[in-house]
Amino acid sequence: MCDHCGCSTEGHEHVHEHTHEHPHEHETSRTVRIEQDILARNNRQAEWNRGWLASRRLVALNLVGSPGSGKTTVLERTLKELDGQMNAAVIEGDQATDRDAARIRATGRPVVQIATGTGCHLDARMVKGALEKLDPQPDGLVFVENVGNLVCPALFDLGEQAKVLIASVTEGEDKPAKYPHMFAAVQVVLLNKIDLLPHVSFEMDAFLGFLRQVNPRVRVIAVSGATGAGMLEWYECIRASIH
Amino acid sequence: MHELAVTREIVDVAAEKAEGARVRRVVIEIGRLTPVAPDCVRFYFEICAAGTAVEGAELEIREIAGNARCRACEASLELAGPVEGCGCGSFDLEILAGRELRLMELEVY
Numbered sequence: 001m002c003d004h005c006g007c008s009t010e011g012h013e014h015v016h017e018h019t020h021e022h023p024h025e026h027e028t029s030r031t032v033r034i035e036q037d038i039l040a041r042n043n044r045q046a047e048w049n050r051g052w053l054a055s056r057r058l059v060a061l062n063l064v065g066s067p068g069s070g071k072t073t074v075l076e077r078t079l080k081e082l083d084g085q086m087n088a089a090v091i092e093g094d095q096a097t098d099r100d101a102a103r104i105r106a107t108g109r110p111v112v113q114i115a116t117g118t119g120c121h122l123d124a125r126m127v128k129g130a131l132e133k134l135d136p137q138p139d140g141l142v143f144v145e146n147v148g149n150l151v152c153p154a155l156f157d158l159g160e161q162a163k164v165l166i167a168s169v170t171e172g173e174d175k176p177a178k179y180p181h182m183f184a185a186v187q188v189v190l191l192n193k194i195d196l197l198p199h200v201s202f203e204m205d206a207f208l209g210f211l212r213q214v215n216p217r218v219r220v221i222a223v224s225g226a227t228g229a230g231m232l233e234w235y236e237c238i239r240a241s242i243h
Numbered sequence: 244m245h246e247l248a249v250t251r252e253i254v255d256v257a258a259e260k261a262e263g264a265r266v267r268r269v270v271i272e273i274g275r276l277t278p279v280a281p282d283c284v285r286f287y288f289e290i291c292a293a294g295t296a297v298e299g300a301e302l303e304i305r306e307i308a309g310n311a312r313c314r315a316c317e318a319s320l321e322l323a324g325p326v327e328g329c330g331c332g333s334f335d336l337e338i339l340a341g342r343e344l345r346l347m348e349l350e351v352y
Binding site: 028029030031032033034035036037038039040041042119120121123151152154155156177180181184212213214216217 | 257326328347352
């Protein structure tokens with residue numbers, strides 16, 4: 001095929017009238033080798049956060065999950081039931097409102113709300129600002145509740161010790177297969193709303209099968225933020241992460 | 244949608260590394276196991292580059308194949324996506340390649 005006009009005849013003339021001048025010497029360009037992670041700035045900030053937390057003997061847990069999976073409800077119960085046993089402070093992330101911060105404040109724990117506006121995830125810079133504002137007491141926990149989203153938060157290190165995914169039986173058993181990156185990025189899955197199991201169609205074995213395919217080593221704890229079922233195992237998991 | 248944040252980062256870092264020069268071409272690597280959609284990055288790139296030293300630059304995306312070692316049977320395997328297991332039935336894999344998200348080089352003038 002002719003490279004100029006795409007016709008099937010090879011080797012014919014292409015007359016090109018020059019009615020204007022166009023210089024052909026190209027401006028000199030040079031190649032700059034970079035070879036760095038595109039999220040290097042976020043990762044550096046996350047490392048800074050990790051050091052800041054470690055210097056205060058604080059452990060941060062990044063709570064991720066769909067909107068409505070029960071992240072805030074699980075957190076409220078955790079804060080109430082661990083009252084007097086460990087220091088805990090909270091960073092709440094949502095696109096808008098401080099409704100979650102108000103719920104946490106009602107438990108008596110310190111909280112800072114981040115409103116991301118149009119942002120679909122928290123990043124390490126936002127968390128740095130929130131940590132400095134929160135000024136949490138040394139020796140304890142900082143829970144960071146991420147924006148409800150099973151996609152975007154997977155990519156952004158905040159400086160946490162572990163990511164904990166709160167999934168719920170009402171979402172269906174195939175979510176690990178549909179959102180593999182998020183389920184692969186976490187160390188713990190809290191399967192929430194197990195009090196609703198008699199009322200919804202949810203195949204536990206299928207859920208665990210899908211989950212093991214994307215994250216064979218993840219720890220799974222079945223809980224109900226509403227009734228408190230299974231929460232003791234979650235608290236043991238939190239204690240183990242601190243020590 | 245996080246691709247918007249990723250693309251802004253590409254443009255910001257490219258503009259910074261260009262040190263006052265203009266950027267003609269940006270080369271990045273995206274692994275097939277990285278949760279970033281190359282088409283979304285291409286779509287956002289021109290928008291993010293507008294008004295910066297990167298405006299008008301060409302974006303070259305090199306997609307990197309997934310590669311893993313099976314922890315159960317030691318086999319080496321290629322991965323097209325994140326939900327793939329070894330032929331032996333195990334999903335316990337050590338990922339060796341495919342999680343890249345890197346700015347590789349710039350052509351500046």
